[in-house]
Amino acid sequence: MRTVLLASMRHHTRRYVAASVAVAIGVAFIVVVGMLTGATRSGLTADVGAPVAGVDRVVTTYDSREVRRLVDVAADRDLPVLTLGYAMEPVSRHGIQLAAAADVAEVSLDPLLQWQELEDGRFPAAAGEALADVNRAKSNGLRLGDVVRVGAGDAAVDVEVVGMVDSPAARTAALYVPWEDLRRFEDTLWVDAVAWGGSADLARATAPDAGVESAADWTAARQAEISRGVDVIALLALLFVVIALFVGVLVITNTFSILFAQRMRDFALLRCVGVTRRQLRRAIRLEALALGLAAATVGVVVGAAAGVGLVALVGRWFSDMGAAAIDPVWALSAFAVGTLVTLGAAWLPTRSATRVAPLAALRPDTGVDVRSAAGRWRLGLAALCLVGGGALLALAVSVSSVPAMLAGGMVSFVGVLLVGPVLVPRLIRLADHLPGGGPVRRLATGNAVRNPRRTATTAASLLVGVTLTTAILTGLASSRTAIDRDMDDSYPLDATLTAVGAPLETSLVDRVAGTEGVSDARVLDGTVAEAGGLEVPLLGSAGDDVVVRGPADLSPPDGTVLLPYAVVEELPARLADRVWEDRELSVVVAGREHTLRVETGSGWGRAGLVSPATLAVLDAGARPTAVWARATDGADSEDLTGDLAALAGTADAELDGGFGNRSWVYVQLDIMTGAVIGLMAVAIIIALVGIANTLGLSVLERARENALLRAMGLTRRQLRHAMAAEGLLLSAAATVLGTALGLVFAWIGVQVMVGSVVEGAGFTVPVWQVGAVGAVAGLAGLAACVVPARRAALVTPAAGLAAD
Numbered sequence: 001m002r003t004v005l006l007a008s009m010r011h012h013t014r015r016y017v018a019a020s021v022a023v024a025i026g027v028a029f030i031v032v033v034g035m036l037t038g039a040t041r042s043g044l045t046a047d048v049g050a051p052v053a054g055v056d057r058v059v060t061t062y063d064s065r066e067v068r069r070l071v072d073v074a075a076d077r078d079l080p081v082l083t084l085g086y087a088m089e090p091v092s093r094h095g096i097q098l099a100a101a102a103d104v105a106e107v108s109l110d111p112l113l114q115w116q117e118l119e120d121g122r123f124p125a126a127a128g129e130a131l132a133d134v135n136r137a138k139s140n141g142l143r144l145g146d147v148v149r150v151g152a153g154d155a156a157v158d159v160e161v162v163g164m165v166d167s168p169a170a171r172t173a174a175l176y177v178p179w180e181d182l183r184r185f186e187d188t189l190w191v192d193a194v195a196w197g198g199s200a201d202l203a204r205a206t207a208p209d210a211g212v213e214s215a216a217d218w219t220a221a222r223q224a225e226i227s228r229g230v231d232v233i234a235l236l237a238l239l240f241v242v243i244a245l246f247v248g249v250l251v252i253t254n255t256f257s258i259l260f261a262q263r264m265r266d267f268a269l270l271r272c273v274g275v276t277r278r279q280l281r282r283a284i285r286l287e288a289l290a291l292g293l294a295a296a297t298v299g300v301v302v303g304a305a306a307g308v309g310l311v312a313l314v315g316r317w318f319s320d321m322g323a324a325a326i327d328p329v330w331a332l333s334a335f336a337v338g339t340l341v342t343l344g345a346a347w348l349p350t351r352s353a354t355r356v357a358p359l360a361a362l363r364p365d366t367g368v369d370v371r372s373a374a375g376r377w378r379l380g381l382a383a384l385c386l387v388g389g390g391a392l393l394a395l396a397v398s399v400s401s402v403p404a405m406l407a408g409g410m411v412s413f414v415g416v417l418l419v420g421p422v423l424v425p426r427l428i429r430l431a432d433h434l435p436g437g438g439p440v441r442r443l444a445t446g447n448a449v450r451n452p453r454r455t456a457t458t459a460a461s462l463l464v465g466v467t468l469t470t471a472i473l474t475g476l477a478s479s480r481t482a483i484d485r486d487m488d489d490s491y492p493l494d495a496t497l498t499a500v501g502a503p504l505e506t507s508l509v510d511r512v513a514g515t516e517g518v519s520d521a522r523v524l525d526g527t528v529a530e531a532g533g534l535e536v537p538l539l540g541s542a543g544d545d546v547v548v549r550g551p552a553d554l555s556p557p558d559g560t561v562l563l564p565y566a567v568v569e570e571l572p573a574r575l576a577d578r579v580w581e582d583r584e585l586s587v588v589v590a591g592r593e594h595t596l597r598v599e600t601g602s603g604w605g606r607a608g609l610v611s612p613a614t615l616a617v618l619d620a621g622a623r624p625t626a627v628w629a630r631a632t633d634g635a636d637s638e639d640l641t642g643d644l645a646a647l648a649g650t651a652d653a654e655l656d657g658g659f660g661n662r663s664w665v666y667v668q669l670d671i672m673t674g675a676v677i678g679l680m681a682v683a684i685i686i687a688l689v690g691i692a693n694t695l696g697l698s699v700l701e702r703a704r705e706n707a708l709l710r711a712m713g714l715t716r717r718q719l720r721h722a723m724a725a726e727g728l729l730l731s732a733a734a735t736v737l738g739t740a741l742g743l744v745f746a747w748i749g750v751q752v753m754v755g756s757v758v759e760g761a762g763f764t765v766p767v768w769q770v771g772a773v774g775a776v777a778g779l780a781g782l783a784a785c786v787v788p789a790r791r792a793a794l795v796t797p798a799a800g801l802a803a804d
Contacts, residue, residue, distance in 0.1 A: 027299025034330025035307030049219035085191030292342030385415030420456030470742025488550025491658020517635030526625030540615030605656035
């Protein structure tokens with residue numbers, strides 16, 4: 001049988017290429033996902049161990065008294081020690097507040113524990129000197145040599161910025177000061193660990209309730225905490241790996257089914273010369289094993305090369321990306337999965353091929369016959385899956401259950417695949433009713449539906465990709481529409497600068513409007529009201545649509561104040577209760593008391609909004625009190641915030657607005673959309689391989705038939721057109737069915753996942769995107785048949801009739 005196996009693989013090498021490509025793509029995809037997530041994880045966690053790299057142990061404690069004892073003992077014995085924590089304190093410069101609450105951490109005076117990456121200047125040499133984070137300093141213009149006051153009251157301390165550092169994302173702070181200065185902020189200081197240069201026994205004796213572990217163990221634990229977020233990304237990516245492998249299994253199974261159907265005569269002859277069913281099964285499965293091993297090896301190599309390129313490409317925009325490295329666990333898992341998938345895909349076709357008697361093997365495969373027992377069982381199981389999946393989807397919509405939605409979607413989709421041999425040929429038959437038909441199209445339609453099972457399996461390869469791509473793109477579009485509306489309600493203004501003390505200068509609005517990233521700005525007059533001892537700025541808003549986003553109405557009626565939730569929470573309990581219950585508030589403006597109706601909201605800073613007429617009644621001498629600005633689409637939120645923060649600081653104004661939050665949400669959506677399109681492209685590529693594989697094998701299977709048609713007068717051009725029409729019919733049927741299923745699944749997903757979070761979430765179909773997916777998928781069959789059609793047309797009638 002070894003000789004038969006080797007001869008078969010040499011003779012049928014071309015037929016195995018498509019199956020090998022499908023396996024290699026699936027394996028490479030797993031390797032790429034592993035390398036990408038590994039690089040992301042290493043990049044995010046590489047700096048976690050930097051603060052403790054100079055010591056052997058870490059003492060974990062939340063008791064501030066134990067922390068102080070550890071630091072004092074280390075100082076007495078000249079041991080390296082560094083606290084890992086921070087204090088939240090106000091920071092001001094020349095009497096102007098730079099930050100109401102900045103995180104301040106310790107910088108060691110010991111060079112062994114100076115772990116920050118110095119960008120400019122030097123490390124502190126004594127108390128009274130500090131490091132500043134270079135990125136955090138952009139928003140307030142902090143520079144080397146500046147003297148800032150940290151803290152308030154008796155605990156305040158003046159420090160000079162002597163160095164600028166780049167803090168890692170894993171452990172960052174706005175300022176770093178020596179312990180002698182940091183320990184003054186005992187009211188806000190929070191420390192969770194101490195990098196300890198002494199012995200474990202000394203640490204336990206000094207802090208009996210603390211935990212002592214090695215620096216390596218502590219770093220590994222912190223990396224595990226951070227990597228949980230990365231593992232979520234890996235799990236999402238693995239979902240697409242499963243999808244790619246699922247489509248690959250369909251392609252491979254289809255390939256082996258066709259190969260075995262074509263080799264029935266060979267199997268029958270082997271049986272006639274004494275080969276048993278067991279020997280035949282073993283030989284065929286050895287073929288599958290050899291194919292799987294070879295394709296999986298190629299997939300690992302290709303995946304490693306692609307992973308290095310992708311990590312390098314992503315690293316150009318994502319600075320925290322680590323170095324590309326192939327994970328042995330991922331590589332071995334991908335190799336094993338590729339091999340086992342190939343064996344599994346060949347299992348059922350092998351059993352079917354060897355069960356057939358030698359004489360019966362000479363008969364052609366008629367596909368699925370619904371009148372047979374197997375056909376009735378298949379349709380019955382399909383009906384059960386469709387009904388059960390539909391019930392689970394209905395349950396998911398009614399109770400907003402994601403697990404029920406996922407289970408229902410998978411079960412119902414399996415039902416569609418099971419009924420595919422009946423449904424897909426009927427969809428293809430609809431082409432006979434279209435105008436402009438001819439013998440070429442009738443020939444293509446007949447060839448496409450000749451083997452319903454093979455046709456359905458080939459269409460299923462593309463059906464999976466079209467369904468999921470349509471569903472996810474439509475779901476993301478619906479989510480974005482709902483999020484747009486929610487963002488408009490929550491953050492109607494991109495940026496607001498509201499006076500804290502004296503009125504604003506009239507030129508401030510021009511400086512804000514001239515800031516890069518600002519499309520327009522408006523100044524609002526206002527006054528200051530007193531309510532229960534709390535000062536609240538009141539702005540005369542006309543609800544200018546130029547700067548206000550969405551349908552948010554920031555023009556309260558006369559006699560009404562639109563009050564932020566944050567202000568209501570600051571009011572004394574009796575006034576807050578009156579606001580919530582009676583919707584009224586008494587304010588004092590210029591020594592006179594006024595009672596205003598109250599509406600509540602948020603998104604415009606810590607100020608109340610009244611109509612211009614109400615403001616004139618409250619204070620006829622209103623002065624410029626706030627500037628509202630709208631950002632240009634695509635503006636960098638960090639740069640814009642830093643520039644406006646600098647203007648707000650010089651104008652003694654408070655900066656607020658939701659552009660940063662809005663931009664962050666949209667970046668996540670854009671990243672998710674791009675990731676979905678990229679990952680789903682793998683499923684589409686494998687589907688194209690499946691269609692090309694089917695059409696290519698059909699060229700070999702129908703070589704004598706095509707030659708007979710050529711001998712009867714069919715030209716090469718007509719033969720190419722017939723095969724092109726066949727591929728187009730296959731892809732068109734999968735596209736129509738996949739688009740319909742994708743829209744249904746998208747509607748269910750929006751109701752379950754978005755409707756439960758955003759009230760009144762609608763259903764938005766991205767017509768152009770869905771149309772593009774349909775056009776690409778529909779033309780996929782046409783593109784996939786180019787090579788098979790050319791190959792079929794090049795065979796002369798005489799050579800085709802002589803083919804075995």
